[in-house]
Amino acid sequence: MNHKGINSTTLKAALKSIFSGEQSYEKLKYLINFCHKIALSYIWLKTGKTKFRADKFGLSANDLAFDSIADLFKNDDPYKTYPELYNYFVEHHTYESLDETDVLILLRKLVFSSVNHRIFRLYQSNDPALGKLIRNIKLSIKDHPGIELTRLMNKEYIKPKFLPSGINTVQDIGGDELAVSFTPKNNITLREIINQVADTLLNSGKDVRKISLTEAALSIRTLFYQELFPECYxxxxxxxxxxxxxxxxxxxxxxxxxxxxxxxxxxxxxxxxxxxxxxxxxxxxxxxxxxxxxxxxxxxxxxxxxxxxxxxxxxxxxxxxxxxxxxxxxxxxxxxxxxxxx
CATH class of the missing domain: 1.10.150 (DNA polymerase; domain 1)
Incomplete structure (x- = not known):
């Protein structure tokens, strides 16, 4: 599969190179630039004239893209080379056994999640309503019988409490996929929304799924803003x-x-x-x-x-x-x- 003229086989080769500890500068640079292009495209998609303005926070879209992927390329673990990427591609997804298309899809999901996480951190200090929503989501999940919060690669995720027999991996879903699963309802409460999140993660056939807390909060905020924050409307x-x-x-x-x-x-x-x-x-x-x-x-x-x-x-x-x-x-x-x- 080609992505703007670049074959995802090159991505597998670049990942193998950096995980071996003998990476070439050219392959590392290629991987950083590739992630940056994905991040920048996603930021422009979110911008869409109205959705998000990076300059509101004193950043260009280009700077925000680099800022969003920076943690992926931190190399401060004495036991793992690029621990964020290693945990994601080796420990959670075993990238070498995947085909080229799946590696590209996984990389896009990882970069999208990193962008959303960075945008959330920017908004959190400037948007009291979003910070309040995050706190309330955490409280609602704390005593929920089916889902829980967990921390992976310095990010918080919502996932099922118990995995079905024979299931060892949990697939990521994005905020857009979560959004289309919601059932609108008049006077809906946050508890009812969290129950819908749980249904989406738990009732997905053979797949077991998780979603980052950041993406879930942004999706809930977008779709249920008026219901959850009538005082701001x-x-x-x-x-x-x-x-x-x-x-x-x-x-x-x-x-x-x-x-x-x-x-x-x-x-x-x-x-x-x-x-x-x-x-x-x-x-x-x-x-x-x-x-x-x-x-x-x-x-x-x-x-x-x-x-x-x-x-x-x-x-x-x-x-x-x-x-x-x-x-x-x-x-x-x-x-x-x-x-x-x-």
Whole structure:
């Protein structure tokens, strides 16, 4: 498999070189640059005009990418060469037995997790709501019967308390994968959200899964911000209608170019349904942020207006997860725009 012209076999060779203790400077430099490219691409994806601004913290995206992967290349353990990479690729995943594609996938997951962890540390000192959420998640997990917190490679993870017989490894999942598994509910509590996290990690067929605490918190914060932090949620004056409509256009544009585009490419959403999603979410944003009556209709009611005859049962089976995920992500992006610009 090629990644922008670079074959992942080269990654295996580079990893083997640095773990042998006889690594060449060229292979180490190659691996660092490769990780940096992955990190930078991920940061730009998160930026998307609205999602995240590195310069808010006095960093360029390039600097943040290097900062995010720095811990992966610390070499301060007398018994292991590059312990973060060694623990991940040798002790947890046995990379030499994997094919080239799987090594690349694992590296991307590791770098994505490192970026999210670094962004969380940046936000933690500037965002009291996120710090509060992390503390409350820890408290909710402390007495949960099925999941627990564990520390691996200097990061905290949420994982099942007990592994099924014959299972020795635990696979990572990302915040996006966790997000699409949530079932929206009015007046949801954090305890109920944590129960959904547990269901996702425990009820995954043959795979046993874990997720970093950072990624879980960011995902929960994005999807359930209004429910968990009602004191932080406010609409803006209708006197700013024209300016707000401009920001709604930007937020919808971001939705089209990221999540909807991915759904279209993967054929998870028919073209006509994608257009309906965009129309319904645009109407929802106008109601909530301009007309100030966004709590009078449910997500189902917004979508069913554009799909005559759609039953609540059919909505739940075919559309709810994707539509409500798109709507909540777009609302959060719009809130960020309004907060930063108005």
């Amino acid at each position: 406010s609409t803006v004056s209708p006197l700013l209608r024209d300016e707000i409509l401009m920001f709604i256009k930007d937020a919808i544009g971001f939705l089209e170019n990221t999540i909807i585009k991915k759904y279209r490419i993967s054929a998870k959403l028919h073209e006509s349904v994608a257009e309906i999603f965009i129309k319904a979410i645009r109407e929802l944003l106008i109601d909530e942020f301009v007309e100030l009556n966004g709590h009078e209709k449910s997500y189902y009611e917004y979508l069913s207006f554009y799909i005559p005859g759609l039953s609540e049962e059919e909505y739940g089976v075919k559309y709810r997860t994707k539509f409500e995920y798109c709507a909540k992500i777009t609302k959060e992006n719009l809130r960020t725009l309004l907060k930063n610009e108005l």
